Amino acid sequence: MSTVTSSLMRLFKVSRPISWVNTAYPFAATYIILGGKLDGLFFIGTLFFLIPYNLLMYGINDVYDYESDIRNSRKNSLEGAAETKKFHPTILWTSVITAAPFSIALILLTPIQAAAIFAALIFFVIAYSVKGLRFKEIAFLDSITSSIHFVGPMVFAVAITGFQPKAWPFALALFLWGIASHAFGAVQDVIPDRRGKLQSIATMIGARATVWLSTILYLLSVVVVAVQGGAALIIALAGLAYVANAAAYLKVTDKTSANANQGWRRFIWLNYGVGAVVTLSLIISVL
Template sequence: MCGTGVLACAAALRKIFGCGKKFLLFACATDDYGETSNSELMSTTATTARPQPESRLNAVSSRFSDAIFILQASRPGLWSTQVWFFLLPLGQRNVFHSTAFWLGVFYCTFPLGLLLYGWNDCVDFEIDRINPRKGTFLFGARGTLDQLHRLPLAMALVQAPFVLAFLYLVGPKVLLFFAGSIAIGGMLYNWPRYGWKGRPPLELLNQSGYLLVFVLSSWLNGAPQLPWQTMLFSTLFAMHSHLFGEIMDIEPDRTSGRRTTATVIGRIWTKLLIAALLAAECGLVFVFFHDMILSGFLLASSLWFVVDAAFFWRARPYTPGQMKFALLAWNIIALASMPWVWWRASLTVLH
């Protein structure tokens, strides 16, 4: 019955988010992504196909390509941020012997990334075709129509064992986490025509869904929920991170007609908005948590975006190499700061 439920859920979600047959109708008009055209199909069926010696190799290659696509769809470049959020409620708590802790850490990499970002790839197929960032492990997948059609099923199958494990460890309340992640990260943000993704500035408010990672972490590890000041800081953090991604995507978003905060106010004002959010984060950390190191880092980051907007890149787009460098640098910072975040526990308790 569990398997039947997963399949039914995948079929329903595929229909909702446009990965079904209606979404794929225009596949017949293009061969760009490896689809077989009508003329090729007629030619093939008109002759007797002989077994090809390379057929097995092609099948293995296809499976490998599908695996790479699913892995890229989970946005490995953002795994460290998700794990960083998972660790935040656990400052100075001895959780490293706990199976629930390590299961949660692993879940916040590939499985959670696939749940949160897989819908984007289904809905954003046409935009991703012209986005130079896509098709990478850092920034996400650029799948074929056939791969996108199968993606919701893969997402459901990946989630199923964690739903069962977390039900055993936490109880029925953990279903609220999965329901909230699907509702906020999937439906509210990506729903065709009505989703917040194309309704600035609502797409920024949608980033508050990342707070569910804190809730899951506290439940799995028996830790108290974080104070509202930490929740507010983390929401602002997620918003400024999302804005930085929008800056990178201004050109493909404008070409496709998508409205985002960055396409509406422009690159310079978006950088200044990021600077303002970072300054607000700095103020929260300094006033409520008295963490001079973290507040100093946030202030320096805020000043950097002001200088960037005024003197350096200004309204010029970043190159793909610069985008990769920025995300790689952030991953290094996130990974290096994890032990410090746990040891200091500066955002866990008010001072």
């Protein structure tokens, strides 16, 4: 295998391909549902949020989380990479170089309000991990910032298409879902994070309280969607799968927090199943 091919494969792993759809889909679906067309802006935005955005987000995270990641058994799997320090400059430069042209195009091609939202989104992507800001180590702000990473592409599409009021309940639901998901994901790392002197929502309030918070937020997200009626009821029913997945760990303790990894792995695949239901529901609502 050539050096270039090897580097590309490593960068591919860093970008968490299993999570690409979680950022591209909110933008693409929202853009089309709210009246956008299959135009240049749609394809530029969708492609950006599919690959460069994830490489930027997870690449920066992997570089600045290196010392803790090499001690985490979950890394070097579908849950993340743990690349050597020697490869870190390649990750950072490639992340910036691939994201820059898309970012410039999206800022120039969209209204000023949308461009400002996009710029803020990129800031939160960087601020989550980079040294000096490290929002991921500020309890509660860590989950809020992580959620912005996923609801942000949707809000960007809402801004491009004119801030239609009907979109906001669904944006709120996705925001609550994002906070719940990050918090639930933090539970499995309570012990290694404390050993590494890393702060998170889970290390601050404990594993059990975090799972309860996550479950409640998932349920609130479901309720927000359900009250929209129509095809949204189908999406809400599918969303109950997240509630059930988190609720299975309501009795978890800090000592048994690593067991939540099973639920986190189910969560990763739930995104595809629930995503399929969302897609069918959107098609039904349009027909």
